[in-house]
Amino acid sequence: xxxxxxxxxxxxxxxxxxxxxxxxxxxxxxxxxxxxxxxxxxxxxxxxxxxxxxxxxxxxxxxxxxxxxxxxxxxxxxxxxxxxxxxxxxxxxxxxxxxxxxxxxxxxxxxxxxxxxxxxxxxxx
Amino acid sequence: xxxxxxxxxxxxxxxxxxxxxxxxxxxxxxxxxxxxxxxxxxxxxxxxxxxxxxxxxxxxxxxxxxxxxxxxxxxxxxxxxxxxxxxxxxxxxxxxxxxxxxxxxxxxxxxxxxxxxxxxxxxxxxxxxxxxxxxxxxxxxxxxxxxxxxxxxxxxxxxxxxxx
Numbered sequence: 001x002x003x004x005x006x007x008x009x010x011x012x013x014x015x016x017x018x019x020x021x022x023x024x025x026x027x028x029x030x031x032x033x034x035x036x037x038x039x040x041x042x043x044x045x046x047x048x049x050x051x052x053x054x055x056x057x058x059x060x061x062x063x064x065x066x067x068x069x070x071x072x073x074x075x076x077x078x079x080x081x082x083x084x085x086x087x088x089x090x091x092x093x094x095x096x097x098x099x100x101x102x103x104x105x106x107x108x109x110x111x112x113x114x115x116x117x118x119x120x121x122x123x124x125x
Numbered sequence: 126x127x128x129x130x131x132x133x134x135x136x137x138x139x140x141x142x143x144x145x146x147x148x149x150x151x152x153x154x155x156x157x158x159x160x161x162x163x164x165x166x167x168x169x170x171x172x173x174x175x176x177x178x179x180x181x182x183x184x185x186x187x188x189x190x191x192x193x194x195x196x197x198x199x200x201x202x203x204x205x206x207x208x209x210x211x212x213x214x215x216x217x218x219x220x221x222x223x224x225x226x227x228x229x230x231x232x233x234x235x236x237x238x239x240x241x242x243x244x245x246x247x248x249x250x251x252x253x254x255x256x257x258x259x260x261x262x263x264x265x266x267x268x269x270x271x272x273x274x275x276x277x278x279x280x281x282x283x284x285x286x287x288x289x
Binding site: 002003004005006007008009010012013014015016017018019020021023024025026027029030032033034036037040043044047048051052053054056057059060062063064066067068069070071072073074075077 | 129130133137140141144145147148153156157160163164167170171173174175176179182183186187190191194195198199214215216217219220221223224225227228231232235240242243244245251254255258259263266270273274277280281
């Protein structure tokens with residue numbers, strides 16, 4: 001019979017591989033796949049502990065993690081596909097931000113040569 | 126050597142190989158397909174632990190749902206962008222060192238623990254027991270999960286609505 005520890009070591013290996021993916025991948029979908037592997041490793045742990053301790057809670061928790069992960073992937077994939085669009089901002093608010101920046105940074109040392117506020121969509125008040 | 130040991134070794138080999146392929150392959154589409162293989166072999170691990178119901182859930186939700194969503198996203202994005210998306214990695218050595226350190230830490234913790242008790246015999250029908258638990262002691266949690274799914278659905282609707 002396989003002992004509990006064999007399953008736990010297997011889960012630890014999958015977790016480490018997923019962590020490697022999260023640390024090294026450069027795009028959001030690749031990182032998401034690594035997170036999937038890590039969650040999967042946790043599920044193996046939950047089921048193994050539940051089986052070897054004859055406890056039902058681990059199995060129910062696995063069901064919950066799986067469902068939550070599916071919701072998370074849905075939202076995450078939508079985000080990687082289409083970032084949230086910027087809200088239109090009142091032009092007075094943009095002007096206020098410009099004045100605040102002028103007070104703290106009169107010589108323009110921060111973000112030299114760039115105007116981050118220019119990208120803000122404005123709407124007439 | 127029992128049949129269970131052989132099965133475990135086989136499934137572990139497939140699971141580890143496909144997991145490595147997920148994080149190492151340069152093709153994003155292939156990575157998703159390898160993830161599907163890893164998820165299915167995780168389901169087989171559940172089978173080895175006498176949980177056929179969780180195996181079914183794993184296949185339906187994970188391998189069915191997640192992989193379909195991600196494949197759709199990739200294919201649509203590639204069509205919109207008009208080029209294949211390369212899957213690049215960086216800091217391979219650093220990542221490998223951190224991951225290996227975490228693995229060694231976990232295994233060191235496991236070795237210190239007491240020897241695991243032998244596996245108890247499966248006496249009840251687990252599927253029936255899970256069903257009873259979901260509407261019994263875990264009923265509130267189940268309702269919370271329903272609320273979460275509604276929120277995710279509303280969020281998806283918000284993002285999917287047309288530009289005015």
